[in-house]
Amino acid sequence: MDFFTIVQLGDASIRMAIPLLLACLAGLFSERAGIFDIGLEGKMLAAAFLSAAVSFSTGSVWVGLFAGIGISIVLSIIHGLASITFRGNQLISGVAINFFAAGLTVVIAQGWFKQGGRTPSLSGAARFDGLDFPGALTRVRDKMQASPGMQFYSEFVSGHSILVYIGLLTVPLTWWVLYRTRFGLRLRAVGEAPEAVDTAGISVVRLRYAAVIICGILCGIAGAYLSTAVQAGFTKDMTANRGFIALAALIFAKWRPWYALGACLLFGLFFAIDNRFQNIQLQVIWIMVLLVGASIAMTVYALRREKIDVLVLGGLSAVLTAVAIMTWVGSTGEDIGAIAALFETVKVPSQLIQSLPYLFVVIVLAGFVGKAIPPRAGGEPYIKER
Amino acid sequence: MTTTAPAIELKGISKAFGPVQANKDISIRVMPGTVHGIIGENGAGKSTLMSILYGFYKADAGEIFIHGQKTEIPDSQAAIAAGIGMVFQHFKLVQNFSVLENVVLGAEDGAMLRPSLAKAREQLKTLAEEYELHVDPDAIIEDIGVGMQQRVEILKALYRQADILILDEPTGVLTPAEADQLFRILGRLKDEGKTIILITHKLREIMDITDTVSVMRRGEMTSTVKTSDTSPADLAERMVGRKVLLRVDKQPAQPKETILDVKGLNVTDEAGVHRLKDVSFNIKAGEILGIAGVSGNGQSELLEVLGGYTKANGEILMNGAPIDLTGATSDGQSRRARGIAHVPEDRHHEGLILEFSAWENTAFGYHHDPKYQRSNILMDNAAILQDAQEKMDRFDVRPPNPQLAAKNFSGGNQQKIVVAREIERDPDLLLVGQPTRGVDIGAIEFIHQQIVALRDKGKAILLVSVELDEIMGLSDRIAVMFDGQIMGERLPAETDEKELGLLMAGVTDTDKPHTIEEIEQNLAHAGAGATKEV
């Protein structure tokens, strides 16, 4: 792998990380205020559709962006109604919003453009193009022959759409709002102890609505980025579960802005690798080492604990070991001995590669990567108590 | 001026929650620079009245005057603006914020945080000197003790320039020495011209500190008198509407063989805090052992270990045979099988499933009992229903309708459902936590009688209560807990509240005189370990 490939990978990671990052920070505002939001996905999707649709119709991507933000805010307010005003179940409300967006975007897109539930392709001013910084090279062939510094500058630093830079700036901005402003103090307080906020004479309801609206704005930008900067138009289910991954990243980041950047870049890297290396081949021995190693680690962990741990983790270890052995046996053949088979290469199923981010989310949630304490009042509606 | 306006005047305040009239036509005048007590049983409507004054509820009828001015208090903001500060029974603090951040929250000077924090830091210094309210402004709330947290609450009110301070049951979580310290602070505030309203159900506090006292009963304010013109017995009678026995009527105990023997019990919680430290004691048949202590000093953990839902190290012998404290049979089911019944401290979150009907709650914890089963798989719901009906009749639960959800019964009747379920198991050992918290006096007497009757049947009883009166009245022997340890055992006849109070603050050489500073040091040393609220 040469330096340019690495730079390209980093560049792709950032591209993939930005929608995650915006959604993750959106979730951060909401959850820090005590409102769980698994509807990030739906808000992004609705915003992706409407910003593409409006960009196409008006020819201005900026109008589209604001339309996307607008619809995302509307859905946020619906979530607020359910979870703040009517004290409903926040998870159920989020699920409903996801389905609502998934269904409605296709229905409306079909009714509007009659192209099978997608928007027409965007071009020109209806799309966010990359910003080329002064002196940056734009053609791939030029970049490949440039010096490493120039490669880094041209590929990694320059050439992203303005939303990428806005997304990155959102991180310090979020930090500053959270820890340096009155609003941030109150926001953090309302997610931890709404009763303290309430008795201090501040409206819990207004504060939480403010939080979900900010969440809506950020989700709106994330959605618009997907359909008007990454892609040139809306397609069905184009958010591809990024909302859920962003939630996992938020937990991984322990609800902190800078950590969120790190977590999202990591997931971005996953996607970048997935996109770039469709066809990954591994020697059997490495598969054996990975799977059997994981099995041994889990078994050792389980044996020091209770029966249930032994049962579940032991069973999982058995399955992984069986897969490893099957791979090994499968590589042997008439002219390949058992030992030689260890050094055969096999193709890793592309479905497995695509599942890696999800698997990683599960591992993150399992909390073996550090236990995170969520905001104390999270997920619970606030009811005044005497 | 000769005709000073009252600091607070309420005229004809009424408030109903559905069919329940929480406050009925209440009028009250509190003069500035005085301490006014409001006393009444749980559920008498004291807290509702104060919540109206603090803008939490809107009164159905009535008027509020602050310093002679008619004032509308639609929300807490308005109450704060009117100069009212409130210290709630359950503190309203953000646990992972610093003291400074908590004080500033809601009273910031501008959109930026730093100038507000700097200003508050200065102010806190001044207030600390003025009122002896010393707190480290950078300490995180969850790391400081309950007494300190209460100071933060008072500082919050003072920082907002409150001149009327309402304290709701402020001593419930304090040791007697800390309570004395609090009263000294309140005295000081009064000298500075602040008006103080003290809500409590403890007669001693009313007598010690207030100038005037109002008595509330069933939503009505029955009388307001000068404290110097009344006595504890008189107040108690006004509270209940009839003469009450302040002591429980019981014969001396006749302890027999040892039922429960606890040796060297240790518990460390998930956060790594040492909750129980080398606890040892025993209880004999026909004896009530009372555990006194300020809440959060390990009593809850002790009950949880004995009840089977917290794991521990050490040894417990029940009827001479050891109990499994860590393994597969260290659960509530196995404990019940060993003859241990448990009336838990918190009936809403432990003793009952509020959404379940009364009959379903009758089987709670005993759902494996063969008499409730129709076959190996199916339960016999009819048998449970019938059993519930009988228990409710015997314990005079009202309304006697087993189909009603537990949440629809009053506190006293809920507690009777729990007590009936546990006592009628005829256990060898009964664990009782805060049996009369939030229970009306009639039910208190009934429940106390049932506990004594079980003792007289030759059973062992472990009573945990934060009410010293209850401990003194019911126990045959008293152990005092502080910071996860048993500080000593006393016989009720040979001790008094003062001695127990010192033990509760961790002072074992109770014969010597002690200063509040020593006690404070002791408490600070116990630190965060003792802050868990029940």
Place this chain on the structure above:
Amino acid sequence: MDKMPKWADVVLVPVVSLLLAAIISVIVFVAVGQNPWEALKLMAYGAVGTSDFLGYTLFYATNFIFTGLAVAVAFHASLFNIGGEGQVLLGGLGAAIVCLFVPWPHWTLALIGGGLAAAVFGALWVVIPAYLQARRGSHIVITTIMFNFMASGLLVYMLSDALRPEGQMQTATAIFPDRTHLPSLNDVAGLFGSDLFGRSPVNVSIFIALAACVGVWLLIWHTRLGYQIRAFGQSESAAKYAGISAVNITMIALLISGGLAGMMAVNNTMGINTPQLVDNAAGGAGFIGIAVALMGRNHPVGIIIAALLFGALYQGGAELSAATSIPVQIVVVIQALVIMFTGALDQMVRSPIEKMFMRRSRAAAAGE
């Protein structure tokens, strides 16, 4: 006392919620330029207009009964199993393996074997999320969503690689042997000389679904396990006091839930006209189960009614999209609205109704 009569809670509140969902759906129809009355007529015809359509409605309803029960059992333990979709796929894998590789002598035995395999596979797919929830506190909602994605990855791999017969273009298993094919209800009706269900795939597994309803009803309200599940669902701290193991109940409730979802696969693999496991076999049924459970108030009777309604909606929606330019996703929109109004916005519907009844009872008391 309770704030309103039971019938209002069980009937009135869901009906009002449905009405609200219907009103918004009408707005959506108008927005995409479709006459809502025409659309309703088309959907109704598509749902029950011919014997084929009626059969399809019942076929889908069978699916939704299974997934609705699955979600409801978990809800009783206060757990939100949103992974029905993945569990259905795995159930299909289990049924397929058993049907393809075991020589069943008769469809009745195949039904038992396939049903068990489907349930076991469905349950196995929720083991890790359940374990992580019970022992590590990892949120079941997010982990089961992740397992849905992984399930579809696994299924695509199996259907395009391991289980696909050579030379077959379709990503699907081979067609199951004849003796594993469940008789359709039309075959049953045919015994009586009727052609009630046409060529629709509704089959005997609808009786399994109804039996599962009875089973769940007994489980939840008449067994110790059900008692413990409900107690744990209402109050975790009280369950702890009573000696009900949180880990065990979480695991068991979710395994039952996963098993019920997995069992749905019997209907959509062994029951369909060409019995086989195809790609995307779940078709959103796992998610519709959420709406069905919420609307049915987690009670088997309610779930049957809600499943029939969603069966009609699903089938009617498909016919609607065939006849007009409205995509099938309209069903997802209506499903979302039902979840929103009967689930998250329950209080919005409920409290005005409660107030109305309180006023009436107070007026009645004053009149006496």
